[in-house]
Amino acid sequence: MSESAPIEHPSGLTSGDFTEAEDPLRLFATWFEEATRSEPRDPTAMSLATVDADGLPNVRMVLMKSFGERGFVFYTNVDSKKGQELDRDHKGALLFHWKSLNRQVRLRGPVERIEDAEADAYFATRPRLTQIGTWASKQSAPLESPRAFEKAIAFYAAKFVVGAIPRPPNWTGYRLRPLLIEFWQDRPFRLHDRVEFRRDTLEAPWQKTRLYP
Numbered sequence: 001m002s003e004s005a006p007i008e009h010p011s012g013l014t015s016g017d018f019t020e021a022e023d024p025l026r027l028f029a030t031w032f033e034e035a036t037r038s039e040p041r042d043p044t045a046m047s048l049a050t051v052d053a054d055g056l057p058n059v060r061m062v063l064m065k066s067f068g069e070r071g072f073v074f075y076t077n078v079d080s081k082k083g084q085e086l087d088r089d090h091k092g093a094l095l096f097h098w099k100s101l102n103r104q105v106r107l108r109g110p111v112e113r114i115e116d117a118e119a120d121a122y123f124a125t126r127p128r129l130t131q132i133g134t135w136a137s138k139q140s141a142p143l144e145s146p147r148a149f150e151k152a153i154a155f156y157a158a159k160f161v162v163g164a165i166p167r168p169p170n171w172t173g174y175r176l177r178p179l180l181i182e183f184w185q186d187r188p189f190r191l192h193d194r195v196e197f198r199r200d201t202l203e204a205p206w207q208k209t210r211l212y213p
């Protein structure tokens with residue numbers, strides 16, 4: 001977007017003046033719905049940041065599979081680096097960047113594993129080959145040989161040749177429950193709008209603050 005462009009979304013979409021919003025989840029839902037219409041690729045893609053045992057940050061992409069009052073859910077292998085880091089610290093941060101709208105949303109907060117029944121239900125919706133791949137992947141572990149993954153896929157394809165495939169015990173969902181949600185909207189001349197919603201505890205009301213860009 002050039003710095004002399006008018007103040008409007010590149011997509012032509014509008015959601016009113018978001019800085020007036022009082023409910024961050026409703027605002028997120030509006031922005032997400034707009035991103036669903038305007039992003040050329042998956043609007044659920046988000047960066048997940050964790051820290052390792054030395055405090056060194058780690059960041060990678062994951063897909064948001066649901067969001068709401070209870071938090072933002074993604075799925076992964078619990079033995080992966082992120083799984084180990086989440087199970088040790090129970091904290092994380094998420095970042096959405098919707099380029100088509102020149103917007104970002106940042107979230108921080110505690111992270112917990114979701115209930116088994118919820119993970120089972122989501123796993124059951126995945127394509128069969130994806131389910132087999134999930135069983136076969138030792139996510140983040142060194143690949144022993146170039147053929148090792150193919151062999152593992154063949155093994156589990158034969159093992160689960162008929163019937164429903166159960167969820168692997170080391171694969172589940174995590175839910176980040178935000179204590180902070182920040183909305184950022186590009187404006188001309190770098191006069192960007194930033195609105196931060198913060199709460200001290202998960203039960204506390206949200207406090208809104210506008211921030212310098």
Ligand SMILES: Cc1cc2nc3c(=O)[nH]c(=O)nc-3n(C[C@H](O)[C@H](O)[C@H](O)COP(=O)(O)O)c2cc1C
Nearest residue numbers: 045060061062063074075076077080081082083140
């Ligand atoms: C767009 C995109 C979406 C991804 N979604 C997921 C996901 O939902 N779950 C997951 O475990 N890995 C996902 N990945 C792979 C991760 O970014 C990462 O490579 C992998 O989970 C291992 O990360 P770790 O070693 O830090 O645990 C995705 C990658 C991309 C590029």
